[in-house]
Amino acid sequence: MNDTYPQVLFKNRHPDRIATFEEYRAGGGYRALADAIARRTPAEVREIVLDAALLGRGGAAFPAGRKMMTIAEDAPHPRYVVCNADEMEPGTFKDRVLIHADPHLLIEGIILAAWSVQADRGIIFIRPEYENAARILEREIGIAGEHGYLGRHILGTEYSFEIVVHRSAGRYICGEVTAQINALMGRRANPKQPPPYLTQQGLWAKPTLVHNVETFACLPHIVQNGADWFKSLARTADGAGTKIFGISGKVKQPGCYELPIGIRLSEIIENCAGGMLDGSEFKACLPGGASTGFLPRQHYHVEMDFDALKKAGNRLGTGAIMVFDHKTCLVAATLNLMEFFARESCGWCTPCREGLPYIRDLLARIEGGDGEPDFIPMLEEMKVHLYRS
Ligand SMILES: Cc1cc2nc3c(=O)[nH]c(=O)nc-3n(C[C@H](O)[C@H](O)[C@H](O)COP(=O)(O)O)c2cc1C
Missing domain, CATH: 3.40.50.11540 (NADH-ubiquinone oxidoreductase 51kDa subunit)
Known part of the structure; x- marks a missing residue:
């Protein structure tokens, strides 16, 4: 893989020890x-x-x-x-x-x-x-x-x-x-x-x-x-450098890969991360860590650079790609992340302090089979407050 993707930040990387x-x-x-x-x-x-x-x-x-x-x-x-x-x-x-x-x-x-x-x-x-x-x-x-x-x-x-x-x-x-x-x-x-x-x-x-x-x-x-x-080093005209992508989830070879900025998401999953797990189909991913949005299947070939992801309504964030398959419930995945964000809110700003536990509780009720149609507009309204803050 190193011949295909020049290694700059990882050029001294060994699988089992630090470089001296x-x-x-x-x-x-x-x-x-x-x-x-x-x-x-x-x-x-x-x-x-x-x-x-x-x-x-x-x-x-x-x-x-x-x-x-x-x-x-x-x-x-x-x-x-x-x-x-x-x-x-x-x-x-x-x-x-x-x-x-x-x-x-x-x-x-x-x-x-x-x-x-x-x-x-x-x-x-x-x-x-x-x-x-x-x-x-x-x-x-x-x-x-x-x-x-x-x-x-x-x-x-x-x-x-x-x-x-x-x-x-x-x-x-x-x-x-x-x-x-x-x-x-x-x-x-x-x-x-x-x-x-x-x-x-x-x-x-x-x-x-x-x-x-x-x-x-x-x-x-x-x-x-x-x-x-x-x-x-970048593949896109406006991009610069390489990026360390940390890929996890339903792929065969999760790990950290140094790749050119602008490489396509599909290439990362298929060429570097060994493809999806057997029996798994790509449903969505978080392209840049837990605070980025879900990137659905229609963006499977998106160029992984800051501008291209912005155009797709998302963010490159830290380049931590979490891959979900067709069997993964995205409500459950979001609830899991909301548990973290609600717990970790520092409490300084009201939308985050009050909004995250509110979202978490609504999602927990949906997950528990207790959801109601009204929850969707409630979640959407809360999203507006959080994005504004
Ligand atoms: C809640 C929160 C957590 C963050 N955590 C990190 C972090 O762990 N590491 C980091 O480099 N930046 C983190 N950032 C972004 C930093 O505020 C900042 O933008 C970054 O450290 C600047 O470094 P850069 O210019 O090299 O990106 C976080 C931002 C927020 C809002």
Whole structure:
């Protein structure tokens, strides 16, 4: 499969172990950082990322370069970079796989981002269930420091930067950036509407750049190979890069696959995930994690990129594809997800706090054979409230 689909983020991936620091470096690792520090200005690095049209891989698809650009040259210090490794969305597991495959790719990506905005401190915010990944990162951060890539006077320059790993207390809302910043400051993890934006006033009211694990992991490759190369990895004209798709459900080979942005859903299911289980027919999927909508059969050949899914009335989200077959009851599947979302609502906004348990209870009654025709308009009305909030 690797000949058909160029492996960039997974190029050092082994089936049974993590890539070592030596392997990472032997494959060209830390060269982008060394080149950037020696030969480029931070603004040039930000420009390359902007030109590469990298969209954030954490679900919201905001252009990464544009976010970096919003930290002004004269912004105050200390500046922070936060890596969002919370990954609590049901069905999403790509960040864990990426960290376990090649931790130095993430570490180099964070340092490059930090250099590009001249940040002083980095924090990896990780969910508590990812204790193994947290330990791997702590160990490998230590190794990167021993080799001069982290700590004081990185590679003999005036630039200093360090990274710590912070274990979350474990709530879904902590993955949302503004809630995450509150959690990191020891406050209740409530979300907050901008302005001010975090890049202006984030952690302790200082400029803070937050990205997803996969977004950071793209940076060394973009800086090393250039914006045009990155864009050329995608199959769609407006797409850029590869995407790690985590596929689960009624397929023969569930797992994480690195594939070009814009690959068709049908190709992912049939060529990468081994096809549907014997006796199963594709009914629908969630194309990008539990917070995306059901994608029905008529979109089976949709191009998996941000724009194409938007046109289909859906979202690429985190690229976590959950596949349902003709025997799966989508009411039951939705109820299952609603149990999660109702439990995990932080309670800050009324439509979510009150609406999710309401939806869950209606679905539970339908599932229990106690549904009534009136429930459909009630559910539709509640959907409007939730989408508006
Ligand atoms: C409820 C909720 C949970 C989220 N969880 C995560 C998460 O676990 N990881 C993540 O990277 N982004 C998560 N996000 C999106 C982040 O708020 C943010 O957009 C992202 O971390 C920015 O990184 P990016 O620009 O690299 O995509 C979540 C958003 C919401 C609303």
